[in-house]
Amino acid sequence: MTVSEEVRVRERPRQPTSADVAALAGVSRTTVSFVINGRADVQIPPKTRRRVEDAARELDYHPHGPARQLAAGASLTIGLVMRQSAEQVAADMNLPNYLWGLAAAARAGGYRVLVEPLAPEDGTYAGLLRSRRADGLIVSGPRDDDDELAALVRDGFPIVIQGWRADLDVPSVDVDNRAGARGAVEHLLELGHRRIGCITNAPLQYTAAAERLSGYRDALTTAGIDFDPGLVVEGAFDAASGHVGMAGLLRNGGPSAVFVASDVVAIGAIRGLRDAGLRIPADVSIAAFDDIPIAAHVDPPLTTVHLPAGALGEAAGQLLVDRIAGRPVPARTLLPTELIVRDSTAVPRKSGGR
Amino acid sequence: MTVSEEVRVRERPRQPTSADVAALAGVSRTTVSFVINGRADVQIPPKTRRRVEDAARELDYHPHGPARQLAAGASLTIGLVMRQSAEQVAADMNLPNYLWGLAAAARAGGYRVLVEPLAPEDGTYAGLLRSRRADGLIVSGPRDDDDELAALVRDGFPIVIQGWRADLDVPSVDVDNRAGARGAVEHLLELGHRRIGCITNAPLQYTAAAERLSGYRDALTTAGIDFDPGLVVEGAFDAASGHVGMAGLLRNGGPSAVFVASDVVAIGAIRGLRDAGLRIPADVSIAAFDDIPIAAHVDPPLTTVHLPAGALGEAAGQLLVDRIAGRPVPARTLLPTELIVRDSTAVPRKSGGR
DNA sequence: GGTCGAGACTAACTCGCGTTAGTAACGCGC
DNA sequence: GCGCGTTACTAACGCGAGTTAGTCTCGACC
Structure with a gap:
C-alpha cells in the first residue's frame, strides 16, 4: 500500500508580520494596517503607500488570519453543517454542485466555507458558532427535534436552513x-x-x-x-x-x-x-x-x-452573508424548478390507462 | 421566489470569556486555562477543578477559536483545495464520500476542514497557508505547471497531494x-x-x-x-x-x-x-x-x-495531520482497488472475437 | 513672527487565550 | 523559631493584528 521512501519535515521560515513590513518601509505598524486595509477615512500620501506596498510585496506578507479574526471579532468563515448519515451524503449527487455554488457566494462576500459533516448521532455543532470559528451556519437536513438548532436561533446566531423547519424563526432556502x-x-x-x-x-x-x-x-x-x-x-x-x-x-x-x-x-x-x-x-x-x-x-x-443545485448553494451562501452583515433577509427563499422532459415518459400503453 | 416576511437581526449577548469563568469560579484565568486544556503537568486539586468546570458549564463557555489559534500558533484547520473546473467537480460523484472520509480523519486529529474550490483560472490558494487560516493543505487535481504549489512545498508547508506530481517532493495519496x-x-x-x-x-x-x-x-x-x-x-x-x-x-x-x-x-x-x-x-x-x-x-x-472514496479521503486527512504534527510520512500512498464484476461484461458474441 | 490648523504619522491599548516565572501559604522537621 | 520544600495558585507577557487618542511637522494667514 505504500512505498518505503518517506518525506521528512523541514523547518519553515517564520512568516513576516506587519511589524516586519513596517520596519522595511520605515513606518509604523499602524500605517501598514491602514494601507493594507485600504482605509478610506485615513489619508496616506501616495509615496508612503507605495513604500508600504512594495515592502509587503517584497516580504510576501500575508496578514495573520487568526490575529485578524481576533481583533476584528469575526472569523470570516461560514460553516456548512450536514446533519445526515454518511450513506445519505454519499447518495447526494448534487452536493458537489451545491458546494461549488456555496463557496462562490461565500468568496464573493469575503468568506470561506468550513464543512462539518455530522451524522445525527455524531455530536454537536453549536461549538462552531460559540467558539467563533464560524460567523454563521448553513444547516442542512436538521431533524425536527434538533434542540441545539433552536437554542442557537434563540440566541440570535446567523443561521440559514437548507430545507425547512416550520417552527423556527430562521431564514431557509430550498427549491419549490x-x-x-x-x-x-x-x-x-x-x-x-x-x-x-x-x-x-x-x-x-x-x-x-x-x-x-x-x-x-x-x-x-x-x-x-x-x-x-x-x-x-x-x-x-x-x-x-x-x-x-x-x-x-x-x-x-x-x-x-x-x-x-x-x-x-x-x-x-x-x-x-x-x-x-x-x-x-x-x-x-x-x-x-x-x-x-x-x-x-x-x-x-x-x-x-x-x-438548480449550484444556484441553491449560491443563494444559501448569499443569504447567510447578508444575515451576518445584519441586513434583513427573506424568511423563506424558494428557487423555482423546471421540468425537463426526456425519454422516460410517454403516453400509456392503452390510451386511457388501465 | 421569496415570501415577503423577513427575518430581522437580533442582538446577540456577549459570549463569556475565560475571565468570566475565572471570576465565577473565584480563581485566576490561568487556572481556568489549565483546567480547560486538561494539562497533565499541572496539579489542580479536584475541588478547584470541579469549581472551574461547573462555572464553565453554567456560563456555557467555549474558548474563543481565533484567540486560541493566535496564542497556539495553529489554526487547527486543514484546507481542501480543488483545482478543477466547476463542471469537473460536478461530475465527481465520489466527492461526497471523499469529503466525508476526509472530515472524519480531520476531526479525529482535532482538525476541521475548509473547502476551497478553485477553478484553474480562479486565483491562488497560497494565502490560505501563508495567512495561517489553514495549517496544511490537501491539493486535488493540481496542474503540472502549478508554480504556486511548488513554492509552497519548497517553503516546507505541510501539503498532501490527491493524485500525483512526479516532480515534487511531497506526499501524495491515490488509488492504484x-x-x-x-x-x-x-x-x-x-x-x-x-x-x-x-x-x-x-x-x-x-x-x-x-x-x-x-x-x-x-x-x-x-x-x-x-x-x-x-x-x-x-x-x-x-x-x-x-x-x-x-x-x-x-x-x-x-x-x-x-x-x-x-x-x-x-x-x-x-x-x-x-x-x-x-x-x-x-x-x-x-x-x-x-x-x-x-x-x-x-x-x-x-x-x-x-x-474506496471514503477511505481515500480518510487516508489523505490522516496523512496530512501526521505531516502537520511533524511525523514522517510515506512519500506515496496507494490504496488498493477491487474489481467488482456485475452485468456489463460477458464473453464475446462469437467466441474468439472478430 | 507667532498662531492656528490641517496633514501625516505613531504610541499604546484592545481582542481572548496560552504560558512562564514567580509568590504566598502550608506542612514538616530540627 | 527558622529553614526548606511542596502545593496551589497568579501576575504579567506574548501571539499579530485593528484602532483610538494623540503628537509632531509644516505651511498659510493675520
Missing part, C-alpha cells in the same frame, strides 16, 4: 419541492396516465420528501383522481430503496406511471421495472426529481424536475 | 489507478475479448487518466496484443464525453469490449452503444472505473473497479 413535484405529475396526467404511483425520495419525516409527496397529491386532486395510499412507497435516498420500492408497487397492481421523487431512487426503480420485464416508457412512465448530472445519460434519459 | 485498470482489462481478456477499446476518464494531462491508460496497455502487452491507437479515445469527466467518445470508437470499426476509465463516462458510452443498436454485454462488454454509488443500479449494473 411541492410545485416541482406537482409539475412532474401534471406532465404524466397530460400524457393520459390515470393510475400514477409515487416513490418518495426519503422517509416522510424529511420535509422535502413530505413536500414532494404533497405536490403529487395536489396534482391528483386537481385532476379529480382519488388518492390511493397503496400507490405510495417510501424511498430512502439511494437506488437500492427505489429497487425494492418498485417491487412493492408492482405487487400492489402496477401503475402505468410512477413519480419517483429522486433521480437516484428512480434509477433503482427502473431496475425494478426491468426485473419484472417491463419497458420504460413503453409499459411504465417514470418522472423523477433532481436532474443529477447523469440524468440525461442514463437509459432511458430521465424526464425529471431540474434542481 | 494503473493496477486497477489493468485488472479490469485482464477481466475482459479472460472472458475472451481480443479487440478491446478504451475511453479515458479525462484528457491525458491528468495523471490519473494517463495511469489508467497505462494499466490498459499493460494488460494488452502481457496478453501479447498490439496496442492500437485507433481504439483509444479521450473522455472528459462527464457522460456527454463518453457518448461522443463511443460514437468515435464505433466509426473506427467496433471493438467487442471497451474499458471506460470512469463510471460516469461509461454511462454516456453505453448510451452511445445503444444509439447504434448494440446491446451490453451481449454485443459489447463494458468495464468501467470508480464504482460510484449508483454503479450497481444503472442498466446494466456496471462491472467496475471499486474506488
